[in-house]
Amino acid sequence: MVSAACPAPQWHQGFLAMLPAICLHARISFRRLDPERREEAVQNCIANAMIAYARLFELGRVELAYPSILANYAVAQTRDFRVVGSSLCIHDVLGGYCQTRKNVVVKRLDHHDRETNEWKEILVADHRCGPFDIVRTKLDFAAWLQSLPLRLRRIARFLAAGQRTSDAARKFGVSEGRISQLRGELKRGWEEFVGDAPEMAVA
Numbered sequence: 001m002v003s004a005a006c007p008a009p010q011w012h013q014g015f016l017a018m019l020p021a022i023c024l025h026a027r028i029s030f031r032r033l034d035p036e037r038r039e040e041a042v043q044n045c046i047a048n049a050m051i052a053y054a055r056l057f058e059l060g061r062v063e064l065a066y067p068s069i070l071a072n073y074a075v076a077q078t079r080d081f082r083v084v085g086s087s088l089c090i091h092d093v094l095g096g097y098c099q100t101r102k103n104v105v106v107k108r109l110d111h112h113d114r115e116t117n118e119w120k121e122i123l124v125a126d127h128r129c130g131p132f133d134i135v136r137t138k139l140d141f142a143a144w145l146q147s148l149p150l151r152l153r154r155i156a157r158f159l160a161a162g163q164r165t166s167d168a169a170r171k172f173g174v175s176e177g178r179i180s181q182l183r184g185e186l187k188r189g190w191e192e193f194v195g196d197a198p199e200m201a202v203a
Helices: 012-029 035-058 067-079 096-101 131-146 150-160 165-172 176-194
Strands: 111-113 118-120
Touching: 012 035, 012 067, 035 067, 131 150, 131 176, 150 165, 150 176, 165 176
Parallel strands: none
Antiparallel strands: 111 118
């Protein structure tokens, strides 16, 4: 036996009539965000506006629910990282609330090779290393690269991506022997830079 569909709440039609104006206001307010983040912000505005409208209806004050008022309220809630059904957490470093209040900046640990226009992980982790050692080494490696002269840095990045000595020699216009020599110098330089580095290897 199929049960009848639940009837829509009484406030439903009233809110739907205001929805286009609320969506338009939200899209204009968040127009500078990238498409994915903008759509997420708009959907959160709709949820916040809907909850506010339903609450006013329950209190018998629905005459106060103008589209502009609901839209402004929803945008303000979204900008303050208030998501319907979720609580604010000051300790969540990946959340916008924590990042804004504590000036936390989250960056990618992978590396963009401008020459090949590809994203690459430039370290190969030993399976015995834990997440802390892996992250520490990635940060140290990035800092070490920045300490190198530009040409040597490019050679180090090329070798770190797993390229062969012969390919590096052709790319940078030097002999294979010189690349082998530089590989050894880079290895010693890295070891001196980190001192007590975890057991990880540059590809």
